[in-house]
Amino acid sequence: MKKLSLLLFAAVGLLAGCVSDDENVQIILERDLAQIEKYVNENPIPSVKELVDNGTGIRIYWTAVSNSGKKPVKADTVSVNYTGKLLNNFVFDTSIESVARANNVFSPNRKYEPLRYPIGLGFTIPGFEFGILQMEQGDKATIIMPSLYGYGSQVTGAIPANSPLIFELDLLEVKKIKVEDPLP
Structure with missing residues (x-):
């Protein structure tokens, strides 16, 4: 019986090793999309405009x-x-102190204020950046992303590996980059 269990364990390990990383990513993405679809059906988000990026x-x-x-x-x-x-x-996580307190994630050592950063340079996760780049100053939106565009297979704080994420965003300001005048 012990040998049969060991043989079965080895066979499962061998088969799991035959799945490529690309196939694993596709399987996780398909699972994420199904979870997101279920979430949206069970938790309708009132909106004035919607975008679903099929890619x-x-x-x-x-x-x-x-x-x-x-x-x-x-x-x-x-x-x-x-x-x-x-x-x-x-x-x-949140940048808003009242939301942090209401959801028991408040940290007295943290300064709660809007996140300020140069967009498109990799300072935030890809899905967050994608969402912000679709918005205009003054827009408020909810972004839902597959784990691939969040933290992927990494465990990050209270975020389990391969977790689709939701971000409620309020784009307060867009400060345009200043391009210096060309030299004469």
Whole structure:
């Protein structure tokens, strides 16, 4: 019996080793998309505008559209308030103190203020950047992304590996990059 169990264990290990990384990514993406679809069906997000990027599976639901015309481009500095959640609505991070307190994630050692950073230079996860780049200053939106565009297979704090993520974003400011005048 012991030999049979060991043989079965070895066979499973061998078969698991035959699956390529690309196939694993595709399997995880398909699972994420199914979980996101289920979440959206069970938790409708009121929106005035929607975007589903079929290439990435990222969904954006605008709750407010400003029509400011100030859309960020690479290297512009953006200021954004955000709340990050898992698909079970567990808040894992926020830039808003009242939200942190209400969801028991408040840290007295942290300064709660809008996140300010140059967009498109890899300072945040890809799905977050993708969402911000679709917005205009003054827009508010909920972004839902497959784990591939979040933290992937990494465990990050309270975020389990391969977790699709939700971010509620409020794009407060887009500060355009200044291009110096060309030399004469």
